[in-house]
Amino acid sequence: MSAKIIDGKAFAATVREKVAGHVSRLKEVHGITPGLAVVLVGEDPASEVYVRNKGKQTLEAGMNSYEHKLPEDTPEADLLALVETLNDDPAVHGILVQLPLPKHIDEEKVINAIAPAKDVDGFHILNVGLLGTGQKAMVPCTPLGCLMMLRDHHGSLSGLNAVVVGRSNIVGKPMAQLLLRDSCTVTIAHSRTKDLAEVCRRADILVAAVGRPEMIPGDWVKPGATVIDVGINRIPAPEKGEGKTRLVGDVEFESAKDVAGAITPVPGGVGPMTIACLLANTVTACCRENN
Numbered sequence: 001m002s003a004k005i006i007d008g009k010a011f012a013a014t015v016r017e018k019v020a021g022h023v024s025r026l027k028e029v030h031g032i033t034p035g036l037a038v039v040l041v042g043e044d045p046a047s048e049v050y051v052r053n054k055g056k057q058t059l060e061a062g063m064n065s066y067e068h069k070l071p072e073d074t075p076e077a078d079l080l081a082l083v084e085t086l087n088d089d090p091a092v093h094g095i096l097v098q099l100p101l102p103k104h105i106d107e108e109k110v111i112n113a114i115a116p117a118k119d120v121d122g123f124h125i126l127n128v129g130l131l132g133t134g135q136k137a138m139v140p141c142t143p144l145g146c147l148m149m150l151r152d153h154h155g156s157l158s159g160l161n162a163v164v165v166g167r168s169n170i171v172g173k174p175m176a177q178l179l180l181r182d183s184c185t186v187t188i189a190h191s192r193t194k195d196l197a198e199v200c201r202r203a204d205i206l207v208a209a210v211g212r213p214e215m216i217p218g219d220w221v222k223p224g225a226t227v228i229d230v231g232i233n234r235i236p237a238p239e240k241g242e243g244k245t246r247l248v249g250d251v252e253f254e255s256a257k258d259v260a261g262a263i264t265p266v267p268g269g270v271g272p273m274t275i276a277c278l279l280a281n282t283v284t285a286c287c288r289e290n291n
């Protein structure tokens with residue numbers, strides 16, 4: 001039996017529509033337009049694409065978008081000063097500093113300089129702690145998008161065995177916290193996990209966030225499981241012509257889709273949900289500030 005393909009692109013469009021509805025009510029009723037500031041340091045081509053998409057979708061949702069592009073050799077102190085200015089700017093409700101930052105800049109220092117209430121990435125140490133203790137936090141966008149798709153598919157997640165492969169601060173750890181909050185039994189697995197295949201086979205919900213192309217084959221998937229593939233890996237695709245590439249996830253889609261009950265594709269699964277959740281977090285930040 002072939003798995004249900006979870007259409008993240010369509011789901012993200014419904015989230016963006018809801019966000020746009022909230023934005024228009026905020027404008028009409030309260031005279032407030034939510035604003036998102038995105039800061040990009042350097043010229044990493046992948047980051048430039050992300051930032052462009054974020055700006056475009058922010059405007060499409062009816063919000064204000066403020067883009068700050070700084071040169072690669074920007075001193076850390078200048079970036080911290082910009083963050084401080086954005087913290088104090090009442091027109092800015094959300095701040096996102098695109099990662100990775102150049103090596104001479106201390107990422108943790110910059111993230112923790114963002115006002116926690118404007119930290120729409122949910123990376124500030126205060127938000128990490130709030131999420132970990134089950135309090136009202138800004139939740140990182142990618143895991144939030146995954147959770148929304150899982151809730152939409154399953155309804156209740158209570159009691160399900162969830163395995164998260166990957167222990168990053170951006171995806172793996174917050175994903176595990178969110179699944180725990182929804183009463184899953186959660187295992188965080190990673191590159192050093194013994195018998196990773198066996199651990200994965202126990203999962204009713206398998207979230208792959210390791211950043212290794214097609215690392216998880218179909219025979220690691222429990223029949224009927226829900227597979228959420230966070231990986232976005234570019235690999236050579238000689239079949240498309242010389243020098244061509246294609247995007248693949250951390251899961252081997254072709255073999256997994258014959259075993260899983262539901263699966264997210266790459267592209268068109270988790271990816272589009274991340275920006276949709278960023279827009280949703282910006283509206284949340286705006287509402288909390290003006291409450």
Ligand code: GUN
Pocket residue numbers: 096097098099100121141142170
């Ligand atoms: N770089 C890749 N993903 C992200 C993200 O979700 N937030 C930020 N700030 N940088 C990223």
